[in-house]
Amino acid sequence: MKHYNVLIIGGGAAGFFAAINIAEQHKHLKVAILERGKEVLTKVKVSGGGRCNVTHAEFIPQELTQYYPRGEKELLGPFHTFMTGDTMEWFESRGVALKIEEDGRIFPITNNSQTIIDCFIDEAKKYNVEVLTNQSVTRFQNVKQTWKIITKTDQFSAEKLIVATGSNPKIWSFLEGLGHTIVNPVPSLFTFNIKDDRIKDIPGVVAQDVTVKVIDSNLESSGPLLITHWGMSAPSILKLSAFGALELASKNYKFDIEINFVNQDYDMALSQLKDYKQQFSKKTVVNYAQFNLPKRLWKALVLASSISEDTKWADVNKLQLETLTSQLTQAVFNVDGKSTFKEEFVTAGGIDLKEINFKDYQSKLHNNLYLVGEIINVDAVTGGFNFQNAWTGAFIVAKNLYK
Template sequence: MEIAIIGGGAAGFFAAISAKQHHPAAGVTIYEKTSKLLAKVKVSGGGRCNVTNACYNVSQLVKFYPRGSKQLKKAFGSFSTGDTVNWFETRGVKLKTEPDNRMFPITDSSQTIIDCLTREAGKLGVKIIQDFPIHSIQPDNSGYKLTGKENQTLYVEKVIITTGGSPKLEGFKWLEQLGHVIESPVPSLFTFNMPEEPVRKLMGVSVSHVSVRVQGTKLKGEGPLLITHWGMSGPAILKLSAYGARVLYQQNYNFKIQVNWLGDHTETDIREVLSGQAANYTRKKMLNANPFNIPSRLWDFLLNKIELREDITWGELGKKGHNRLINILINDIYEVRGKTTFKEEFVTCGGVSLQDVDFNTMQSRKMPGVYFAGEVLDIDGVTGGFNFQVAWTTGYLAGQLK
């Protein structure tokens, strides 16, 4: 049996290794259209490779996927986070967990993961052909005819497609021509640009836990927030961008957000803190006595935004001042005008419709003997190692060729 893997990324390598393990007598070949293998693995996590996330409970794990959570519940039942950790560690790659649950090799180098995958593929006898794009797939007797570089033809029994995401619909046209439904790709991890907002002068300031809502929608993101030269980023914003990918695209990335700088704290909680502050620090300047766990530069900025005097004391604040301060702390509004995507780690939602794939096997429902794995599918996770976990899981399942 000849098996063609189209795409030499994380899902492609894992599918090839799985195929060779499950079918040792088969010929398994990876066809990569560029001269680079595992390119996304190389740049992931700032060159450290965020292999997976230390979330071992499948019901919890699927909540990190804006698209595909229902289907992944089935797939993760066969190969999940624990299996990934075990797979790498039994091949000599020790992983470590960071405080935010992201997992990296202890070497802090993505090359460790690349070396492990290429070594394993080599040991099993997987063939790798680079600079070889596949242009078309056609059914042929009991298998498929592939047309590649310079119109070379290949005949194989099974095909696993791991070509990754594409920022444009054209990148999926060849799969659409095979009868698959394609969900239009749009960016799903991006920062919010705020060209008109003075908050940008606080670039570099981060707040450990905020809550952000998009006005006029049900979209909400929580977690750390980072103020940048362009606007806002950090996990709270990136989560919001992932879950709101299609909605924000439809709004042409022009919308307003409401920021609660104190995360889960409600108006009642804050009013209580402020009353105590006014009673205990009557003569203290508000600027110097910040009762909340937010950076002093941000505290200064917010007081200035509600036009309080620099030397105002807690005793002078008064009822109106209290109300204005509470409002800015839990309902601070900013105008977003555009986005910035991560070029190296570009993630899209969109791709092959999940209805067209059997998630027990990753086989196409339209073309028996054709399988899918990785970001070519309409699946995407939030930042934190979740997209790689999908690559390992779907690659492993596709390689079984059930």
């Protein structure tokens, strides 16, 4: 049986970040990572479309917590200890140059997630962190103040055990056997499947500023909206999916949404259209997009209002104007299912937050058992926030492990 001072289950972002920081601060310790697969950091590789969205340019803890549908209250203290600026400094001090994009997302300047992976691998080697792959854990338990970890091929023991496996049902089951409460996981970041003639032929169109509501609920979000081959995506939809994860799961992902494409109320938009009718009387309605809408989206909404392609503004009747106003401000779409956002799969659910001490991320039920990353019931909207949760938790574990 191999013995380590610290053993980390999970060779992902949180696992590596914890291991490197622990080994750097305590160079005499034997630290190892157990990864069930052949490769480590696979989720880092595909994140951010292969670019790795490291974190987000939000530098005030109270503001940063607003991006976490689950974990907002619990993360306020940890973010005062380690957050966005600290993350940037950590990577840049290790030779990874970062850049902030217009929407606030932060990426390596190389636009390549391999840069982050190489940094982790190099740092792990530098501080003698052992990385053991093909180590699928079958059981772990605490015996006389020592953690015993059994995999399909080996047995290990450790003074301190850190579990950073992400959304792993098998590990959740083990932790449940140790007395922890598991909040049932449901998808948190997903796009909406919508079949509708209005958007069927315009995939790739982006409306920059819309408001989306889930009908018969209090769920609402705003921001860009992307029309896709399967339905709708982009921040306005992804925010709804995150904050409405539990409610939308209870609806079996079948519900209606109302979209305001112009962010004006009905009466204001109708008044604007009446002005256009006077101003552009001799022009064809479909050919001149208004309200800064993309031309293809404007055309689709005009045609959906029973206004033909050759109709001039002067010939638009009262009913057609009112119908177009509804399409612009109150367009209803039926959502029938969901799709994973890119290759990223984030879940709401995991270890109940009441059972974790957020001063050191130690289990309140078991000494020397630490839980970080998506294995706990914390999740965020898209934009680098889930990684920031991983970095923060892992750093705080490392800082407090041997206090």
